[in-house]
Amino acid sequence: MTELLDLCYDVLIRILEEIDPEDVGRCAQTSHGFNDFIKQNTRLYKAQYLRNFDDPRRRPTDPEPAWIPELQRLVRCRKMLESANGDLKRDEFRFIASTLDTLIATGSTDSLGESHNQQLITKLFQPIYQNHGAFLCRSSLYDRCSKPSQKPADDEEDRQLSAKLLCLFGIPSGNVGNRVLSAHTYARSRVYDLRNYTDATAWGPFRDDGSMRVDWEMVESLMVVLCYNSGLCGRQFIHRFRPPWTQPLEGVLPARDRILPAYPPKLYAQPEIPLSLRDPYNVSGVWSRIVCFLDYNDLYQYNFNAEAMKVPADQPRDPIHTEEAIRHIVMDLKVTEVLAPSEFDNQALPVVKFTGTSRSVDLYGDPNANSKLRGSVRLTPDGEVRWRTISVFYGEERWRSEGIQVGGVRSQRGVIGTWFDKDMDPHGPAGPTAFWKICDTNELDSEGSEEVEVEEEDEEDGVWFLQEL
Incomplete structure (x- = not known):
């Protein structure tokens, strides 16, 4: 009788490629011959990887990954997540969380919009x-609002990683989304605590050590507040005003056929090439924006009344139950310059500057929403995409914002950040904002929006176009 190992190489490989990775491991335990055939068979591991996970090579020029250890790592992570052993998951938090971060970073969708990585993570979470709860709700946000069994991670970097994973995963409807949104009063207390708006944080979602590393716990709180407020607004049912994080990994994974090649060095210095082709961030187009804010009297009392001033600097303030206002805005942006990165920027991509207009959707003639805009996009030292916008009224700056594009360059998840007074007044106002791209053209259908004209400025007031950020 012919044994399995007596089959020709190609037939045996085809059989092993069609079974689950866990079963391949079991086959390797049946005999020394099978073990020798499997354990160093790179072709088999590569086929199994590509059958079960997205191809981690984003571009044809990308090097081949180490298929054997990478597949073993992902299979081990999947088995742990499928286990009911809570102690094991707590002990292996860093391994599993970092593997999930890699799985998201290397994910992509095919021509049908499907992704192995997205399907797996959705199924497991x-x-x-x-x-x-074990991996996406371990930031300090849950230190005060969760059950005794739900504790934040012990290490600061682990808490940041957990918050980042939640920001990437999103806040879908159902039990898991309700669990996150139940922390909205505590998230609001962090967002409106003006002690978090300093020069060290650049008044944005950055850590307070001046490193310009993203403070994912702040981004998480901003997302929770914005998502909660959007859920109370009827415009959530209009597609362009629905925040793009209500489905697992929505907008985070790029379409494989739209992943750009590596940015050529010095491309930004080629004036004969159109700006739109030199812009790696895809800025030009129409963006939907939401802005939330507390009544200024409530904000001031929360931060500066007698009781508030007694709170130690390293302690959070009380949760905020006061309702906020929300505004919907449409921004029309256009690239104006593509420049070399400065010595303080990440050198991988250029700095892109833009101008444009914003108009209110909710209130005709809203003086705080209808304005000219200018801003810039660049990479932070650790490779995150940083957006800055400045609202300009009749040639004078009024509001600024700092944000991070969740998911990286060209991510459709959009930008989440903070808005604040142009003078960076420590007494405020300040609050959360988010914006995401809805189309590449300057055409909008009439659904859910009104045409709002921004008043023309005098020609002499147009000098803001040339001002440096």
Whole structure:
């Protein structure tokens, strides 16, 4: 009788490629011959990887990954997440969380919009409440609002990683989304605590050590507040005003056929090439924006009344139950310059500057929403995409914002950040904002929006176009 190992190489490989990776491991344990055939068979591991996960090579020029250890790592992570052993998951938090971060970073969608990585993560986290709590709800936000069994991670970097994973995963409807949104009063207390708006944080979602590393716990709180407020607004049912994080990994994974090649060095210095082709961030187009804010009297009292001033600098303020206002804005942006990165920027991509207009959707003639805009996009030292916008009224700056594009360059998840007074007044106002691209053209259908003209400025007031950020 012919044994399995007596089959020709190609037939045996085809058989092993069609079974689950876990079963391949079991086959390797049946005999020394099978073990020798499998353990160093790169072709088999590569085929298994590509059958179960997205191809981590974003471009044809990318080097081949180490297929054997990478597949073993992902299979081990998947088995742990499928386990009901909560102690194991807590002990292996860093391994599993970092593997998930890599899985998201290397994910992409095919021509049908499907992704192995997205399907796997959705399957393991949306219906499995234990996994969601063990890895996506371990930031300091849950230190005060969760059950005794739900504790934040002990290490600062682990808390930041957990918050980042939640920002990437999103806040879908259902039990897992409700769990996150139940922390909205505590998230609001962080967002409106003006002690978090300093020169060290650049008044944005950055850590307070001046390093310009993203403070993912702040981004998480901003997302929770914006998502909660959007859920109370009827415009959530109009597609262009629905925040793009209500489905798992929505907008985070790029379409494989739209991933750009590596940015050529010095491309930004080629004046004969159109600006739109030199812009790696895809800025030009129409963007939908939401802005939330507390009544200024409430904000001031929360931060500067007698009781508030007694709170130690390293302690959070009380949760905020006061309702906020929300505004919907449409921005029309156009690239004006593509420049070399400065010595303080990441050198991988250029700095892109833009101008444009913003108009209110909710209130005709809103003096705080209808304005000219200018801003810039650049990479932070650790490779995150940083957006800055400045609202200009009749040639004079009024509001600024700092934000991070969640998911990286050209991510459709959009930008989440903070807005504040142009003078960076420590007494405020300040609050959360987010914006995401809805189309590349300057055409909008009439659904859910009104045409709002921005008043023309005098020609002499147009000098803001040339001002440096």
